[in-house]
Amino acid sequence: MAEAEAEARGRRARGGGGAARRAERTAVSIETARYIERNIPNFEVLTEEALEIIEANADTILEEVGVNFVDNPAALERWRNAGADVTGERVRIPRGLARKLCSTAPSRIIQHARNPERTVEIGGKSLVLAPVYGPPFVRDMEGGRRYATMDDFRKFVKLGYMSKWLHHSGGTVCEPTDVPVNKRHLDMLHAHMTLSDKPFMGSVTEPSRAQDSVDMCGILFGKDFVQDNTVMTSLINVNSPMTFDDVMMGSLEVYAQNNQACILSPFIVGGAMAPVSVMGTLTQVLAEALAGIAYSQLVRPGAPMIMGAFVTSIDMNSGAPTFGTPEAAHITYGAGQLARRLGLPFRSSGSFNGSKMPDAQAAYETSNSLNVGLLAGVNFMLHACGWLEGGLVSSFEKFVMDADQLGTLHHIARGIEIDENAQAMDAIREVGPGGHYLGCAHTQANFKNAFWRSDLFDYKPFETWSEEGERDTMVLANARVKKLLGDYQQPPLDPAITEALEAFVATRKESMPDAFS
């Protein structure tokens, strides 16, 4: 009962005198469930034979074809010293070397939040849920689709903070296009650090911005703490197929040197950046993950890394990427198995969908991805809520719709209790044939925690729903967005830290001219 524990700890932490009790009575509930610890098996589709084929083929690819490390002489030097065959920017890695290098990466990562109750563990049976990442547009019911701004960004951070089933504040919850490209990371990090107390991600768009992220964490957590502990999990995409560019690798180097976690994610649109088959895609994903994670260990052995897989298929009629598809499910299940055999935490994507609005298509595709992620043994689910239109849009309504559905993952992951109370033999004896259980002692004792219920969906009778204006899920979600933003209260932070963060942001902004591309 991870949630119940978290709730109990929350109560203890808030305890104290009369003022505290009064505050507790009036305070807005911002309960956050503890990260998921699965008490259910993983679903595995690949046989031992298939796994061995993929692993052998990935080694063949690394040895024969190799990978490119672009504009990065230091990386080539590191690879040469490690025993790889480097020709130009092409790095060919002898069989087994990449896997051996990966073995120094830890199998579990503790990512600290500034509120220790929100610290997460990434690895093993855990599942940490983080919101949408990267869209340049936002959408809501009133405003439609428009370029995202820093104001939108702050709203998403607040919604994430207010979402019970979301463990992580994420990173680029939308691209604040009204802030210069070279400065927006400062505002984004500042928002995550001050508007939420959940863990977050750092910037990866320039090595210097990764360094800014580390420096700001030094202010928030203390410099020594940051060197000894992981306080960021940042997203490093591979330019699939098999290309590692200097920007992403430069950021990875900064994070690895500072003991901060990265997700190394092959970025796959099947049929375009990887073969059109599941086995071929898994082979390439594994080869890329092995090369990238091995490289992180060349930078600093023991650097915390997560094996990622951003996977969609392509609609061969139109060339559009498609989401929540069977092939993405196969790849995610398979990649989870491969990551576990590597002994590394695994990342997938959650609310994937290609719809233009938070309608039934969006929900079918999202639900497919969420369920696959849970059963695939994913440890870090990015885009767990809010994603729309193939990642072009962060949707306010969909954010709270998906965030509500994340509750189902928590409850499925609990598994099935089998103790005497759960067996309910006394209840069955008490009620007997033809009776009903609504009033029986067992139901009275257990109903409060027995069933998950949505905080968003309509469970009312038709007549009530009709009288209330026949609201669909999007309309209900729109109201919930407003309620959550209205109820939002900023989590307390030491004023000296707030001041120091603001001073850092101001100084860094002054040090650079604005850049918009």
Place this chain on the structure above:
Amino acid sequence: MAEAEAEARGRRARGGGGAARRAERTAVSIETARYIERNIPNFEVLTEEALEIIEANADTILEEVGVNFVDNPAALERWRNAGADVTGERVRIPRGLARKLCSTAPSRIIQHARNPERTVEIGGKSLVLAPVYGPPFVRDMEGGRRYATMDDFRKFVKLGYMSKWLHHSGGTVCEPTDVPVNKRHLDMLHAHMTLSDKPFMGSVTEPSRAQDSVDMCGILFGKDFVQDNTVMTSLINVNSPMTFDDVMMGSLEVYAQNNQACILSPFIVGGAMAPVSVMGTLTQVLAEALAGIAYSQLVRPGAPMIMGAFVTSIDMNSGAPTFGTPEAAHITYGAGQLARRLGLPFRSSGSFNGSKMPDAQAAYETSNSLNVGLLAGVNFMLHACGWLEGGLVSSFEKFVMDADQLGTLHHIARGIEIDENAQAMDAIREVGPGGHYLGCAHTQANFKNAFWRSDLFDYKPFETWSEEGERDTMVLANARVKKLLGDYQQPPLDPAITEALEAFVATRKESMPDAFS
């Protein structure tokens, strides 16, 4: 590749001379995928210990508490002769007896369709998809929610016939409330038999109506064929907890005596008709299934039976049933395990949801249920498409939305091919770092069958979607309903059979006064 085979067989069946080829070119495609044969494992959440506890407890319930067979002296006599302890209408079954009786029920059922290509196998690794069953209302975009009529019923049968991923025509796809209660089964069966050539379900609302169903099948298939083969799979609900009424059991008796299959389904709203815990519910489900299926074998050893589970949870705030919930998932996974240990085919429910319209809530909840059903090893999925508002409504738009999603189940169930072509090593070598796969030989050779694509969802760019009126999934589905009904062509049937069916219906209708309750 079950589909590909079915398609190939379809082509052969249509083959012939020039006229046939011309007909083929102009004929509307009414391809139906073959029933699913899973090439993936089942997901199992119950440990051996939990399974043994449930089985022992179910036997304890049957022995100590027993079940009621109401208004059915013949049933009580059968039980007494089999060694049960019968007191009043209460039947207490000695440990192990029910399971022993169940062992004569077959583990696989071939249900014949009048078109042999649409015959299905229910059991083992198979999954047969059948549409919504039972709602008194229908809903569509123009007409809103209204009482269902026979005209609606015929439209749903036509949509089912036109749905590629639906294997079964179902039964009461909606309740035709404009036809007298005691005569509507005749019109419903007539519709399934003449408007579709997929397999279907018989009437269970009176034993005499079950007999009418058998007699009509005698006309359609031939009397001898019906006695030797299963041509109907009909739905027998238990009045949970642990009550077997004379109407349902009387229908079961007719079907068992005529070698026709029944789904014996405990009807569970958790917290009302079963304990509020998953273990308790599974125990009761198993006890009820054991008693009901054992009874079918007392009527006729070898009668084909499917173990069902209609499972929802309850919203303890409002008392409303809730769908697509984590607890329903646990129960479905667990019940699948119990059915396999009994050696019986297993039935679940598909498009379960509590929404009032085919919106995101409907899709999230439906997708949860569909995915659970696939992984739970379900052999017969009722309500696989079209269900709305907790089963009060058959929705035209949702029918085609869900029916489209059923394609994802087929593709996931295929599993992952691992042969050399699937490994795609030549493609990876050919493309290399930084290239793309769109034009490579492997992609060209494989793209047509590589990825599932929706026939309904919007995959267009935002601008096109916007120009076309920003249609959501419901609007797209509304257009698809009209297209499918417009394209519908009745499958050919021997005019003598058509005439005989019509004569039977007319004679039976004349023999009874109208009854409306």
